[in-house]
Structures are given as structure tokens and as C-alpha cells.
Amino acid sequence: xxxxxxxxxxxxxxxxxxxxxxxxxxxxxxxxxxxxxxxxxxxxxxxxxxxxxxxxxxxxxxxxxxxxxxxxxxxxxxxxxxxxxxxxxxxxxxxxxxxxxxxxxxxxxxxxxxxxxxxxxxxxxxxxxxxxxxxxxxxxxxxxxxxxxxxxxxxxxxxxxxxxxxxxxxxxxxxxxxxxxxxxxxxxxxxxxxxxxxxxxxxxxxxxxxxxxxxxxxxxxxxxxxxxxxxxxxxxxxxxxxxxxxxxxxxxxxxxxxxxxxxxxxxxxxxxxxxxxxxxxxxxxxxxxxxxxxxxxxxxxxxxxxxxxxxxxxxxxxxxxxxxxxxxxxxxxxxxxxxxxxxxxxxxxxxxxxxxxxxxxxxxxxxxxxxxxxxxxxxxxxxxxxxxxxxxxxxxxxxxxxxxxxxxxxxxxxxxxxxxxxxxxxxxxxxxxxxxxxxxxxxxxxxxxxxxxxxxxxxxxxxxxxxxxxxxxxxxxxxxxxxxxxxxxxxxxxxxxxxxxxxxxxxxxxxxxxxxxxxxxxxxxxxxxxxxxxxxxxxxxxxxxxxxxxxxxxxxxxxxxxxxxxxxxxxxxxxxxxxxxxxxxxxxxxxxxxxxxxxxxxxxxxxxxxxxxxxxxxxxxxxxxxxxxxxxxxxxxxxxxxxxxxxxxxxxxxxxxxxxxxxxxxxxxxxxxxxxxxxxxxxxxxxxxxxxxx
Numbered sequence: 056x057x058x059x060x061x062x063x064x065x066x067x068x069x070x071x072x073x074x075x076x077x078x079x080x081x082x083x084x085x086x087x088x089x090x091x092x093x094x095x096x097x098x099x100x101x102x103x104x105x106x107x108x109x110x111x112x113x114x115x116x117x118x119x120x121x122x123x124x125x126x127x128x129x130x131x132x133x134x135x136x137x138x139x140x141x142x143x144x145x146x147x148x149x150x151x152x153x154x155x156x157x158x159x160x161x162x163x164x165x166x167x168x169x170x171x172x173x174x175x176x177x178x179x180x181x182x183x184x185x186x187x188x189x190x191x192x193x194x195x196x197x198x199x200x201x202x203x204x205x206x207x208x209x210x211x212x213x214x215x216x217x218x219x220x221x222x223x224x225x226x227x228x229x230x231x232x233x234x235x236x237x238x239x240x241x242x243x244x245x246x247x248x249x250x251x252x253x254x255x256x257x258x259x260x261x262x263x264x265x266x267x268x269x270x271x272x273x274x275x276x277x278x279x280x281x282x283x284x285x286x287x288x289x290x291x292x293x294x295x296x297x298x299x300x301x302x303x304x305x306x307x308x309x310x311x312x313x314x315x316x317x318x319x320x321x322x323x324x325x326x327x328x329x330x331x332x333x334x335x336x337x338x339x340x341x342x343x344x345x346x347x348x349x350x351x352x353x354x355x356x357x358x359x360x361x362x363x364x365x366x367x368x369x370x371x372x373x374x375x376x377x378x379x380x381x382x383x384x385x386x387x388x389x390x391x392x393x394x395x396x397x398x399x400x401x402x403x404x405x406x407x408x409x410x411x412x413x414x415x416x417x418x419x420x421x422x423x424x425x426x427x428x429x430x431x432x433x434x435x436x437x438x439x440x441x442x443x444x445x446x447x448x449x450x451x452x453x454x455x456x457x458x459x460x461x462x463x464x465x466x467x468x469x470x471x472x473x474x475x476x477x478x479x480x481x482x483x484x485x486x487x488x489x490x491x492x493x494x495x496x497x498x499x500x501x502x503x504x505x506x507x508x509x510x511x512x513x514x515x516x517x518x519x520x521x522x523x524x525x526x527x528x529x530x531x532x533x534x535x536x537x538x539x540x541x542x543x544x545x546x547x548x549x550x551x552x553x554x555x556x557x558x559x560x561x562x563x564x565x566x567x568x569x570x571x572x573x574x575x576x577x578x579x580x581x582x583x584x585x586x587x588x589x590x591x592x593x594x595x596x597x598x599x600x601x602x603x604x605x606x607x608x609x610x611x612x613x614x615x616x617x618x619x620x621x622x623x624x625x626x627x628x629x630x631x632x633x634x635x636x637x638x639x640x641x642x643x644x645x646x647x648x649x650x651x652x653x654x655x656x657x658x659x660x661x662x663x664x665x666x667x668x669x670x671x672x673x674x675x676x677x678x679x680x681x682x683x684x685x686x687x688x689x690x691x692x693x694x695x696x697x698x699x700x701x702x703x704x705x706x707x708x709x710x711x712x713x714x715x716x717x718x719x720x721x722x723x724x725x726x727x728x729x730x731x732x733x734x735x736x737x738x739x740x741x742x743x744x745x746x747x748x749x
Contacts, residue, residue: 059256062312063227072222073187075215078107092215096124096187102414107191109380109409110429117194119381120409121320121388124187186404188319221301225308229257229286230295233313235605236651240694241313242397243522243658247291252693258286293518315397315525320388320408324520325511327389331357332508334449343453346460347588348442350498350581357451358393359500361444365394365402366531367588368423369441369457376431376447383427384408386446390425394594396528397521400601401593415439423592463587468542469579476573476580497581503527522660532598533567533617535586538579540566547599550606551615559613560639568621610648614639617656623666634678637670641681650692657698664689664698668706671713683713 063071077090086104096103106122231253233241241249265284289296294309311318341353342360347367349355355363364371371390375383387409391402407426410418412433418424419439434443437454444451470477496502503523510519532548539546546552555565569575589595606612619636622628628636644653657663670682689695 058260059253060232061228061257062230062232065228070223071225071227072219075219076103076107076189077215078104080108090212090215092212092219105411105413106189106409108193110411111377115195115379117192118379119193120191120384122189122191122384122408122410123403123406124189125185190320218301221299225297225299227295227297227310229254229261230310230312231257234648234651235608236648236655237694238313238315239397239655240651240658241293242315242518243525243655243660244694244697245516245518245659246697247293249292249697250693251288251292254288254292258288261286315392315395316400317391317395317403318397319391319403320385322385322389322392323517324389324393324524325517327386327393328358328507328511328520330386330446331361331444331449331451332504340450342451343455343457345453345457346584348453350585351496351500356500356504357444358504360451360453361390361442362394363585363588364442365390365423365425366399366592366594367585368592368594370423370439371425371442371444372433372440373425373427373444373446374431374434375427375429376434376445378429378446380409380427380429383429383446386444387425387427390444392521393524394528396525398525398528398532399594399598401597405593460584460588465538465542465587465590466583469538469583472541473576473580476576477583497577499578519660522658526658526660530567531582534578534582535589537567537575538583538586539590541579548602550602551609551612554612555615555618557613560642561635562614562619562639564622565615565618568618568625570625609652610646611643611652614643616640616644616653620656620666623669624662630674633670634673634675637667637673637678637682637685640667641685644685645688647692650689650695653689654692654694654698659701663701665702665706668702668710671706671709679713680717683710683717686710 074094074096075090075092076088076096078086079089081087086101086108088100088104106120109118109120231250233250233253237250293312295312297308297310298305299308300306335357339354342349342355344353347369348360348363350363351359361371373383373386373390375386385408387406388403391406394402402425405421405424407418407421407424409427409429411428412430418426433439434445437443437452438456441454441457442451443454466477507520507523510523536546536548539548540552549566552565556563569578619639623633623636640653644650657667664686667682668686671679671686673679673682686699690699
């Protein structure tokens with residue numbers, strides 16, 4: 056095994072935190088910037104101070120916001136080509152209504168690997184200058200003995216320097232750098248010790264480096280006189296545990312090891328979903344029909360309306376009147392991650408987790424923004440937004456000023472090809488309104504939301520909900536690719552179609568799989584409007600760029616693994632067709648990276664290895680042996696062994712029975728595949744009996 060690289064190497068010149076800012080509210084001058092360390096940050100100081108002190112912050116003991124700044128590339132020519140730097144959250148404050156910001160640059164929130172940027176494993180370029188992520192905490196103390204808004208204690212520059220040095224001294228060198236495939240597997244799993252081997256290897260490498268080192272600690276080193284340093288693996292590999300030593304006090308820090316695109320800050324998808332699902336379930340209210348948004352009719356679930364609005368680049372505002380600004384900021388960040396699903400990007404760059412009325416002109420110049428506000432005046436101006444999400448009431452409103460979706464060539468082509476499944480059009484002004492009944496669920500969204508809410512009520516956890524949304528968004532992109540191929544003849548949303556259709560290893564085909572043509576036409580027809588709405592957005596074009604880059608690094612290109620797995624899952628295949636798939640998988644999935652690629656299409660939420668393990672029951676002994684060999688390789692994989700553990704006892708018994716037959720040299724092909732048992736009847740009965748006996 057080669058040497059692992061750290062996400063944050065010790066010799067890296069990049070800092071965890073770039074700037075610390077301190078702002079305060081002056082009784083005569085309003086919000087002012089008090090300190091900037093180690094130097095002035097680019098931008099308008101007054102604007103920064105206003106963003107750091109949100110409305111009504113003085114009536115709360117604590118509040119927080121997060122906002123983004125576009126880095127001025129001209130300020131440091133030598134840094135123009137550098138990747139965006141990493142951002143770890145650390146919150147400190149001093150004084151009355153003052154906030155200290157820790158700022159870093161990260162493509163996908165805190166703890167995203169810079170090396171992945173260099174290797175183009177996670178593309179964030181092409182959208183403009185790097186973003187600076189600003190986390191802001193505001194503390195308020197009341198003391199009637201002091202003059203109004205007087206400082207209790209003003210932080211001196213040496214205090215800020217000590218804080219700056221302490222945060223940047225945080226040791227993350229033992230956090231292994233994961234590939235895109237490994238991060239995808241980690242994000243889709245709840246297993247606490249997934250990829251624990253990588254953390255153990257990082258510790259072994261560190262101990263070896265310590266043993267080779269002959270440099271004694273300096274006289275004033277805190278390590279002098281101490282014994283060997285103890286290194287321990289994390290209790291949960293989804294988070295790396297470190298600490299910041301400030302004023303000789305260790306402050307524990309947890310850094311996510313597998314973040315995805317559009318994941319910024321700490322938020323909860325469950326909280327966002329429940330906030331708008333509970334009022335809708337108690338008293339459903341109809342929406343103003345819009346082809347892009349109400350894809351299931353006027354009673355489309357609010358969360359689906361929200362996702363449709365973000366996907367089709369509508370202007371979305373989260374309003375939280377008399378709510379902390381941190382609450383609306385969290386809702387904005389969660390909404391970006393919801394629509395992204397860890398698959399799409401381009402949302403956070405145009406997000407304003409918190410803004411106020413004084414910046415409305417700048418806000419309206421941004422197409423498709425997602426903003427958080429607390430001023431109720433925003434609700435009275437439907438011309439400012441397309442979808443208003445009121446956090447206080449849990450209700451959403453589609454703007455009466457929003458233009459209806461235009462009829463596109465894609466819709467007309469699809470209507471000509473599938474007249475029985477294309478959504479009919481009303482004759483109302485503006486056109487473009489699909490006639491949908493309230494009970495229609497051609498998209499499957501209602502079923503999906505019901506399943507999601509059951510998972511939440513069963514306390515399955517945040518990671519399960521995020522995994523389900525990842526599958527949802529991934530399915531949408533695959534359906535969009537099938538739609539484009541259907542109406543336009545080709546799609547940039549699927550790279551490598553020619554290779555997948557060439558018939559390598561005896562199988563061919565690519566893209567999403569439906570049980571039959573009617574199901575395919577029905578689902579495409581239900582999604583046609585939001586697909587057409589998405590096709591002209593930033594996230595659509597960014598996704599095409601990402602697909603092309605990922606394709607260049609994909610270990611298996613000759614087979615569409617997702618397509619072949621879906622065929623096993625969705626279709627009633629003949630023995631010959633299923634055998635071809637099992638042979639192809641066994642022949643093409645051999646190396647570590649190839650197994651990783653297979654595991655990304657068989658997450659726990661998609662039945663894991665269940666459909667692959669069905670090859671153990673195939674009537675052809677050669678297929679059973681090929682499946683066994685594939686599962687053996689998966690068992691020896693760092694992540695695959697956990698997938699194997701999750702398999703049912705029924706499948707494991709079949710595995711070991713076949714393995715014993717191979718080792719003993721017996722071949723039961725004739726007996727198992729004879730006409731008397733129809734290929735598997737007697738063998739299956741025997742396996743069931745064996746399972747009960749075991």
C-alpha cells in the first residue's frame with residue numbers, strides 16, 4: 056500500500072483561517088469595523104460591519120450569520136492560480152454587539168481537501184473569483200452601570216494574534232485525503248468505522264516519521280520531557296477530532312472528513328424539511344400554479360416546490376420575522392445543500408445567508424439568488440422574489456409577479472413523440488401551465504417525500520436524509536439525460552455513451568432504467584417542465600463540466616455500472632441476460648478504485664450488494680462462481696467489507712456453500728440446473744433448510 060497523503064499536510068502554506076474581523080455598533084456612527092487581523096480584508100468596511108451586526112441583534116444574547124465575499128484576484132497576483140483555501144469554524148467574541156469572524160476560502164464549506172482541487176477531483180472553477188466564507192458570531196451583554204453600547208473589554212491586536220495563531224496551529228495532518236469515490240461512499244453510509252484503515256495508516260506513517268526524526272525538541276518546546284505522543288483513531292470516521300489550544304485551554308474541534316459540494320457550515324436538512332412539512336400536513340394550502348414549480352399540481356409538497364425553484368434558478372427568499380438571523384442563514388445553507396444533493400453546484404455562490412433591506416439593489420442584480428432576511432418588508436414586495444419561504448409560519452408563497460414558463464422546443468418535441476403522456480396545456484395567458492390533478496404523482500415526488508418523512512419520524516438521522524436526497528438529485532439528472540436523448544438525440548449529461556453501448560464484456564446500454572416504455576414516457580412527461588427549466592441554469596452547465604472532468608478519472612469507462620445494476624434491480628431478465636451482467640461485473644471490477652466505483656452505485660439506501668448477491672443463486676454454476684469471486688474481492692476492500700457485513704445471512708450461506716464446493720472440487724452444476732428442479736428449486740429448498748438449521 057502506498058503512502059497516504061494528508062488533506063492538510065504539515066508543510067502546507069495554506070491557513071485554516073485567513074482573517075479575524077471585529078466590528079461593533081457605535082451609538083453615533085452605527086456599525087463600524089474595529090479590527091482586522093493580520094491585515095485589511097478587501098471590500099467595503101462599512102458593508103462588512105453591517106453584515107456582521109444583523110438587525111435586532113441587540114435584543115438577543117447571541118446571534119450568528121454567515122456570508123460570502125468574492126475574493127479580489129488583483130490584490131495578490133501570485134495567488135491568482137491557487138485553489139480556494141480551507142475553512143474550519145471557530146467562534147469567539149468580545150464586547151457589546153461585536154463579532155469576531157474567522158474567514159477562510161473553501162469550495163464546499165469547512166474541511167474540503169485542497170489537494171482534491173489540484174487533481175480536479177472536485178471542480179469549483181469557472182464561476183468567477185474564489186469565495187471567502189465569513190462566519191460571524193455576535194454576543195450581547197447588558198450592564199446598566201456602563202454607558203450605553205460601551206465596550207466591556209476591547210480586544211487588543213495581540214489578543215487577536217494569539218487567537219489567529221491558535222486556530223491556525225490546529226493539527227489536522229492525520230486526516231487522510233479521500234478520493235471523490237471514497238467520499239461518496241462515506242457520505243452515503245452511517246458506518247462509524249468506514250475507512251478506519253486509512254486513519255490507522257496515517258498514524259503508522261506519523262509514528263514512523265517520529266522514529267526517523269533525530270531532531271530533539273527545543274528547550275522551550277511543550278513536548279520536551281514528555282513521553283511518546285499517543286495517537287488514536289476517531290470514534291466516527293465521518294469526523295476528525297482535533298483541538299485548538301487557546302490560553303492554554305484545549306478546545307475540541309470536529310472537522311467533517313467527507314464533505315460534498317455546496318455544503319457550507321453546520322445545518323440540518325431535517326429541520327428545514329420539518330419546518331415546512333408540518334404546517335402543510337396539518338392544513339394543506341394550494342400554490343399558484345407554475346409549470347416549473349408545481350410539478351405535482353397546486354398541492355405539490357412545499358419542499359418539492361423549493362427544490363424546483365432552486366433547480367430552475369428562481370429567486371428564493373427565506374423570511375424570519377423576529378427570528379435570529381442565524382436561523383434564516385441556516386435555512387439558506389440547508390436549501391443550497393438540498394437542491395445540490397452533493398451532486399450539483401452553483402447555488403452557494405449566489406446565496407446570501409443573511410442580508411438586509413439596505414442591500415436590496417445589489418440583491419436584485421443577482422439572477423436566481425437564495426437569500427435570508429428578517430425584515431418583514433420583503434414579504435410585501437412580490438416583485439423582489441419568485442418564492443417566499445416564511446420560516447415563522449412554515450408556509451411558502453409563489454409570487455404573483457412570476458412569469459409563466461414558456462413553451463419550449465423540448466416540450467413540443469416530446470409532445471409529438473408521446474402524445475398520450477405529455478402534460479396538456481391550458482389556454483390561459485402566458486401558456487406553459489401543465490394541467491395536473493392534485494392526486495397525480497407522475498414524478499414520484501409524493502412517494503419520495505412520504506418515505507423521507509417516515510425516515511425522519513423513525514429517527515434515522517441526518518446522514519440518512521442527506522443520502523436519500525443525493526439519490527433523488529442523482530435520479531433527476533439521469534432522467535434529464537434520458538429526456539435530452541429522447542427529444543434532442545443526444546445529451547451532454549451522459550459522458551461515454553458510445554463506450555457503454557459498444558458491448559464491452561458482453562453487455563451494453565447506458566442511463567436510467569425503467570420497467571417498461573410506458574413507465575418511461577410517464578415519468579419523462581411528468582418531469583419535462585422542470586427539466587426544461589433546469590437546462591438553462593448555472594448548475595446545469597456546471598454539472599456538464601463536472602461530468603467531463605469526472606469521466607477522465609473514472610476507473611471503469613466501458614460499462615455503465617449504474618445502468619447494469621438498475622437492470623438487475625428493475626427488470627425481469629432472462630438467465631442469459633442476467634448472466635451477462637454478472638460476468639461483466641466480475642470481469643471489470645477488480646482493482647481498489649474499480650470496487651469503489653461499484654460501491655458508489657450500491658449504497659445502503661439502494662439495497663447495497665443485495666442484487667449483486669442474487670448471482671449466487673443463478674442456475675449456471677459459472678455465474679455463481681463469477682459472483683463469488685467478485686464478492687470475495689469486495690470483502691477484501693476497505694469499504695467493501697462493511698457492505699458484505701450488511702448482506703443477509705441467506706446470501707452469506709449461499710456464498711460459503713459455493714466456496715466449499717469449489718474448494719472440495721465438487722461441481723453441482725448438473726444437479727442444481729437439471730430440468731427436474733427447474734434450475735434452482737431443489738437447491739433453493741436445501742439452502743432454506745440449511746439456513747434454518749444454521
